[in-house]
Amino acid sequence: xxxxxxxxxVPLSTPSAAAAEAYTPAMRAHIRHLYEAALRYTDERLGRxxxxxxxxxxxxxxxxxxxxxxGEEFFxxxxxxxxxxxxxxxxRIPLLLAGPGIEAGSxxxxxxxxxxxxxxxxxLGLPRPEHLQGVDLCxxxxxxxxxxxxxxSRFARKYALRTPDGLKTIQGPETQRNQRPNARAWExxxxxxxxxxxxDLAESTxxxxxxxxxxxxxxxxxxxxxxxxxxxxAEGELDAETLxxxxxxxxxxx
Numbered sequence: 522x523x524x525x526x527x528x529x530x531v532p533l534s535t536p537s538a539a540a541a542e543a544y545t546p547a548m549r550a551h552i553r554h555l556y557e558a559a560l561r562y563t564d565e566r567l568g569r570x571x572x573x574x575x576x577x578x579x580x581x582x583x584x585x586x587x588x589x590x591x592g593e594e595f596f597x598x599x600x601x602x603x604x605x606x607x608x609x610x611x612x613r614i615p616l617l618l619a620g621p622g623i624e625a626g627s628x629x630x631x632x633x634x635x636x637x638x639x640x641x642x643x644x645l646g647l648p649r650p651e652h653l654q655g656v657d658l659c660x661x662x663x664x665x666x667x668x669x670x671x672x673x674s675r676f677a678r679k680y681a682l683r684t685p686d687g688l689k690t691i692q693g694p695e696t697q698r699n700q701r702p703n704a705r706a707w708e709x710x711x712x713x714x715x716x717x718x719x720x721d722l723a724e725s726t727x728x729x730x731x732x733x734x735x736x737x738x739x740x741x742x743x744x745x746x747x748x749x750x751x752x753x754x755a756e757g758e759l760d761a762e763t764l765x766x767x768x769x770x771x772x773x774x775x
Contacts, residue, residue: 526554534602536700541600553595584620584644586637597717604674605701607681607691608718612670620644623659631668631683632658652751669740677701682737687713690733692741709733 531548533555535541544552567587574580591603592611603611616632622644635655642649643657656663665685672679678696683689689710693703709722709730723730759767767773 526551535600538599541596544596544601549596552601556593556595582621584623584641585618586641587615587617588634588637589614590634604672605677607670607672607679609712609716612681618658628658630663630665633668633670652747654747667736667740669744675700677703679703680737680741682733682740683712684733684736687711688729688733689718690730690737692734692737707734 527547529545529548529551531544531551532540533552535544571580571585574583592614593603594600594606594608594610597610598606598608600606614634616634616637618640633655636658637655639649639653639655640658640660642653643660667685668683670681670683675698677699678694680692680694681689689712691708691710693706693708695706696702705721705723707723707730708718709726710718710720711722712718764773
């Protein structure tokens, strides 16, 4: 339905909490209207694609994955947009799978983006590389495991680990090169009791925090060791057409 929006001029990101405080209720509503419009657009385009697969009689032989690289914050923790934190509003994303060998249903255990490739390889009957992370989401039930997330960009540098008991630890190491320095070195949340991550337990439960810190640091060390074993990625060149397409999307230049 039409949202009745007055379309105020609104910056689409907030460099600081002080800037976020300047957003009026009408401005905040407009931001949500824009996001909902983007979701409707995506839904309509996906509908066209799925209809075309049916029309070409390819739907029953096509694997379909719908997912995202991040969520969006709408002031849940004082800011707007993404790329600056690892709270649930940014790391909880959709993951929809459909196609041959995929039964209808939903997964109760948390999944990760590293699970997508092994899941597709298994459906295609292709071998799994030895170093590959993740599990086959449609295969045998996997054991309970910790869920890892990280951000390392010009905006922020953070690491987070969610353990099977629902505890989530966030590390924000000191750094001078990010636009949004971390306010706290460590945070700890009980997602079962506090899914919105509004009550930081780091200072009130020193023993639990010490154990959570140790587990996050072990997990991070394992991933860094894997990275060193794999070596640096090779550099390549992009042709003019690809560069022009990236520039049109806003990914090239300042």
